[in-house]
Amino acid sequence: MELTVNLGKNSYPILIKNGILSHAGEWIAKVFTGKKIMIISDDHVFPIYGNTLLATLSDYECHSLVLPHGETIKSFQTLPSIYAALLDAKISRSDLVIALGGGVIGDLVGFAAASYLRGVRFIQIPTTLLAQVDSSVGGKVAVDLPQGKNLVGAFYHPKMVLIDPDVLDTLPAHFISDGMGEVIKYGCIKDAALFETLMSCSSFEELKPQLASVILRCVDIKRVVVEADPYDTGERMLLNFGHTLAHTIEQHYHYERESHGEAVAIGMYQICRIAEAKGLTASGCAASIKKALDIYGLPHTCGLPIETLKNAMTLDKKNLNGNLNVILLHEIGKSYIYPTEIQFFKEAGGI
Template sequence: MKLNVNLGDKSYPIYIENKILDSASDYIADAFSGKKIMIFSDDNVYPLYGEALKRSLSGRFECHEFILPHGEATKAFKTLPAVYSALLDARLTRSDLIIALGGGVIGDLAGFAAATYMRGVNLIQIPTSLLAQVDSSVGGKVAVDLPQGKNLVGAFYQPCLVLIDPLVLNTLSPRFIKDGMGEVIKYGCIRDADLFHTLESHSSFEDLKEELPAIIYSCVDIKRKVVEHDQFDTGERMLLNFGHTLAHTIEQYHHYERESHGEAVAVGMYQITRLAQEQCLTAPGNADRILKLLKQYGLPYECGIPLSELTDTIELDKKNLNDRLNVVLLREIGNSYIHPATIDFFKRNLRTI
C-alpha cells in the first residue's frame, strides 16, 4: 500500500507493506542519490533490524550508525551535542542522509538532528513501534524535550520517504502495543467513526492482527490529509493533539518514567472528554464509549494526579495561541473540533484524574 503526502516540493511517499524492511535498500536507493548514510537507532531496535539494514545498504553507500539508549529520557536537549558530534565524526554533509530506525523517540530526535545539522540534511523514517507507524513518523514534526515540558524545542521537517513494516511489531512488548493503540483510538475519535467501531468490534490487539496493515493505512491517511491542509499546525492539524494537552503534562509529572506517551494520551482523551461532557461541550455518552474501549485494549483511563498540579504546565502547551488555550474536543465520536478556552476549562473541577 502506498500513500503520497502532497506538499509541493516537500512531497514524499509512504509505503506500508509486510516485510518491506527486507527490501528497504531498494526504496532508499530510489529516494536518495548521495554517498553517506547515518542510521540512528536505539539499543533495543538496532540489534533486531539495524545490522541487517546496514549490511543491505553498505554495497551502495558508506554507512554509519549511532545507537542511543531506549526511552523518552534520550529525547532530551542535552543529548544533541553527542548526536551532532557523531554526524561530524562521520563527515556527513548536506547532501547525505539520516535514517531514523526506531520508535517515536528516535524518529523525533533523529528528525530534529536532520532539520538542524548544517541547516538540514535528507531524512528517511523507518518506524518500528505502532505509535510511530500510525502517527509520529508522518507529518514532519520533530522535537526534543526540555525539563519544563515535552517537545518544546522542535521544527517542521518532512522526510523524503517513510517505510512501514507492520511485521516488525511482532517484536514489541505487549505494553508498547497498547501504547500505540492509544494513538489508533485517537484517530477513530477525531476523524473516523468507522475505525472506532472496528476497534469496538474486536476484543484485543491479537484479534485485530489480520486487519493491522489496513488500520495503519487508515490512521496514516487521516494524518496525511490533515497535514496537507495544515502543515505548520496553526489550525486543523491541532485536531491530531486530542488528549495531548493533558497527556504531555502527565508524562512530565513523573519525569517520563511512568506513563508511556500512548498511555498518557489514553488518560488524556478520556479525562478531557469527561470534563467536556460536564460542560455540555460534547455529546452525552462519548466519555463512556472511550472508557469502554480503553479498558478493552488494556489502556489506563486515570493517573491519580490532582488537576491542580498540572495547570501551570498546561498553560505552556504549544496549542496556547494568542492567550487562548485551544482544546481539542469531540462533537461526537469521529467528529472533532478546536474549542478556544482558558485554563478555567481545567480549573472548574480540580479533582484527581
Template sequence: MKLMVNLGKDSYPLYIKNNILSQAASYISEVFSGRRIIIISDDHVYPLYGSSLMKNLSEQYECHQLVLPHGEATKSFKSLPAIYTAMLNAKITRSDLVIALGGGVIGDLAGFAASSFLRGVSLVQIPTSLLAQVDSSIGGKVAVDLPQGKNLVGAFYQPSMVLIDPMVLDTLNERFITDGMGEVIKYGCIKDADLFHTLESHGSFEKLKEELPAIILRCVDIKRMVVENDQYDTGERMLLNFGHTLGHTIEQHFNYQRESHGEAVAIGMFQITKLAQEQYLTAPGTAKRILDVLQTYGLPYECGLSLQELTDAIALDKKNLNNLLNVVLLREIGSSYIHPTTLDFFKKSIRNI
C-alpha cells in the first residue's frame, strides 16, 4: 500500500508492506541517487534488522552505521556529538542519506541530527515499533529532550520516504506492542469512532492482530490528512496531542524510567477526559469507554501523582500559544477539539491522577 503525504515541495511517499525491509534498496532508489548512506539505529533493533538492511543497501551504496543505546535517555543533546562525529567520519555530505532504523526515539533523534547536520541531509524513516509506525515516523517532527521537558528542542523536517514493515512487529516484546496501542487508541478517540469500536469489540491484541496492517494504515492515513492541513502544528495538528499534555509530564516526572510514551499517553487520555467530564466539556460516559479499552489492551490509566505536582511542567507545554494552554478534549469518541484554557483547568481538581 502506498500513500503520498502531499506537502508541496516536501511531499513524500509512504509504503506499508510485509517484508518491505528486505527490498529497501529498490524503494530508496526512487528518492535517493547519492552515494553514501548512514544507518542510525539502537542496540535492540540493529542486531535484528541492521545486518540484512546493510547487505541489501550495500549492493548499490556505500553504507555506514551507528548503533546507540536504546531508551528515551538517548534522545538528548549528549547523543548528538557522537552522531555528528559518525557522520563526519563517514564523509556524509548534503547529497547523502540518513536512515533512521528504530522506534520513536531513534526516529526523532536521527531526524533531528539529519535536519541540523550541514543544515540538512536527506532522511528516510524505517520505523520498527508499533508506536513509530502509526505515529511518530510520519509528519516530520524531530526533536531531543531537555531535563525540563520532552521534545522541547526540535524541528519540522520531513523525510524523503517512510517504509513500514508490519512483519517486524513480531519481534517486539509485549510491552512495546501495548505501548503502541496507546497511540492507536488515540486515533480512534480523536478522529475515528469506527476504529475505536473495532478496538472495543476485539477484546485483546491477539484477536486484533490479523487486522493490524489495516489498522496501521488507518492511523497513518488520519495523520497524513491532519499533517497536510496543518504541517507546522498551529491548528488541527494539535489534536494529535490528545493525552500528551499530561502524558509528557508524567514521563518527565519519572525521568523516562517508569511509564513508556504510550503508557503515559494512555493515562493522559483517560485523566484529561475525566477532568473534562467533570467540567461538562465532554459527553458523559466518554471516560468510561476509554478506561475500558485501555484495560482491554493492558494499558495504565492512573499514575498516583497529584495534578499539583505536574503543573510546572504543563506550563512549559509546546501547545501554549498567546498565553493560553491549548488542551485537546473530546466532545465524544471520534470527535475532538482544542480548548484554550489556563492552568486553572487542572487546578480545579485536587485528587491524584
C-alpha cells in the first residue's frame, strides 16, 4: 500500500507493507542516489532490526549511532552526540540519515537532521504502532524542554516513510496500548466507522488481522489533514485532540510515568467529559471513549488536580492570539477547534 503526501517540492511517499524492512534498500534507492547513510536508533530497536536494515543497504557506506531508549533522551543534551557522530562519519548534505525507532527517535533524529548543516535528508522507519500511525508522518520534529513537550522543533519532512507492520510483533503489550491511544484518536476526530471497527473487537489480538488497513486509514487521515494545513495553524490542530492535557501530564511526571499514548487517552476522555458537561459535545461520547480505552488497556484518569497542570497548559503550542484552542468533538468522528481560555478547565476537579 502506498500513499503520497502532496506538498509540492516537499512531497514524499509512505509505504505500508508487511516485510518491507527486509527490502528497505530497494525503496530507499528510489529517493536517494548518494553514497553514505547514517542510521540512528536506540538500544531496544537496533539489536533487533539494525542488522536487517544494514543487510539491505550493502550498496552504501553505512554508519550507525545507537542511543539509550526513552523519552528523556529527546532533549538538547542528546543533540551534541548526534552532531558529533554525523561529523565523525563526514555526513554531508548529499548524504542520508535514517531514523529507525519509535516516536522519540523519529522526532529527535528529524530535528537533528533539520538543524545539522541547515538540513540533511532523512527517512523515517517507524518501529512502534504510535510512530507508524502518527509521529512519523507530517514533518513535525522536535525536542522537549523541562517546561514542556515538543516546545523546540521544526517542520521538516522526510524523503520517505517505510512502515512494516511485522515489526510490531516484537513490541511489548505496553507499547501496543500506547499506539492504540493515537489510533482511537483518529476514529474520534475524523472517522466514526474506524471507531466502530475498534469498538467491535474485544482486544488488540482480535483487531490484529485488520491492522495494516487500520494503520493505512490513520495515515491517510493524517495525510489529508497535513496537506490542507502543513504548518499547524488551522485544521491540523484537530490531530491534537486530547493533547492539551496529555502533554502536561507527561511533563508533570518528567516523561517517566504515563507514556504519550496513555496520556492522550486520559486527555481525550477528560476533555470530552468536561465538554459534555458544558453542552459542547454530544452526550455519551465520553462513555464511548472510555469503553474503547478499556478494550485496549488504556487509562482514563491520572489522579491529578487540574490546578497542578494549569501552568504547563499556558505554554501549549495551540495558544494562538491569547486563546487556548482546545479540540472538542461534536460527536464521535466529528471534531472542531474551540477557542477558549484556561478557565475552560476550572471546574474539572481531578483528572
